Amino acid sequence: MDKIHANKRESGYITLISAIIIAGVLMVATFSLSYDGFTARFNLLDRNNKEKSLQLAEGCANIAVQRLLEDVNYFGNETISIGSEECSILDIDPIDDTRTIRTSSVVGSAYTNIEVGVIISPSQSSTEPESGPTPSPIPSLCADTIMMLDRTGSMNATARADEQVAAKNLINLFSGVFPTAKIGVGRFGDSANGGIEAEILTSGQLTDVYGDDDPGNDSDNDLFHAVETATNTNSSVGTNLKDAIDVAQAELESSRGTSLPNVIIIISDGDPSEPTTDPLTAASNAANSAKAAGTEIFTIHFGDDPSGLAGQELLLSMATDENHFFVSPTSADLQDLFVTIANNICPEISNPILSPASSYIDINSWKEVPNF
Secondary structure, eight states: OOOHHHHHHHHHHHHHHHHHHHHHHHHHHHHHHHHHHHHHHHHHHHHHHHHHHHHHHHHHHHHHHHHHHOTTTEEEEEEEEETTEEEEEEEEEOOOOOEEEEEEEEETTTEEEEEEEEEEEEHSSSOOOOOOOOOOOOOOOEEEEEEEEEEEEOOHHHHHHHHHHHHHHHHHHHHSSOOOOEEEEEEHHHEETEEEEEOOOOOGSSSOOOOOOTOOOOSSSSHHHHHHHHHHHOOOSSOHHHHHHHHHHHHHHHOOSSSSEEEEEEEEOOOOOOOSSSHHHHHHHHHHHHTTTTTTTEEESOOOOSTTTOOOOOHHSSSSSSEEEEEEETHHHHHHHHHHHHHHGGGGGGGGOOOOOGGGGEEEEEEEEEEO
């Protein structure tokens, strides 16, 4: 009998110890999975920050090259604001006819340093340029671009503020390339334009003179002023995507348009309520007409995604193709999406093409370096 009780006790101990070991293994596995997920999220954030810092540093390098094209005595030492971020152009020391441009940008814990080697020919440095035929202009890869900003009731104050920063960011990115494409700024959710629920603001008409950013107090009738005007308040007017596309296309086809390709960028939840008769078909038809005229359309879905053909489905069909359609989970994501779209519209932002004056300037190196 005692042996039987002893065996039962030993069996109980073994069961208890086994349970403890199994529980320990499960805890370790759970912790490992949680830690891996935690680490993955931080790695994704680091990658996004790195990509943004690279784009900013390269944007500053483009601007520095443009400054040298305008003035070979440009010495750098300035900070450039691009939306809510910034990049720095360090001192440029002239050594004979060479210049080394150094730019840097820090986003979160990520940073990028870009170093560009430039050679300026004696003909550009001298007061009497060499005679010879005028170089042919290099064709631009950019496009005349209309941004149609959403100010309907679905855009709260935070969303409109992020929309404003994203739009200004695109203007700043375009300013660093040559030839300069034209940009226009419009808004929808507004019945002030003769009953049409969209408009191109007077200060937002197509122009290649962008102006300067005076955050929060912009009143000098430039594109930055138009962006602030478009997004400062929202309205109770319904969403009319047909009018937004029609108004943007009309501006591109106006006398202010050029021979460059045409692009429309539109932000919306994709759930139009106007015109009152079949607003989805009206929006789709307007987009198809613009695309048939050769206009590229980029659409960004923001907000709730309604069921049926509205929402993301409608905006995808309105875009030129699936590569022109984006989803912005939060309004803060708009900034990164506008950078992506800007690089798509205007590849010179990442791969600079110089002006005709570049026959006097050669870029002999362009690289990322760990430090200066």
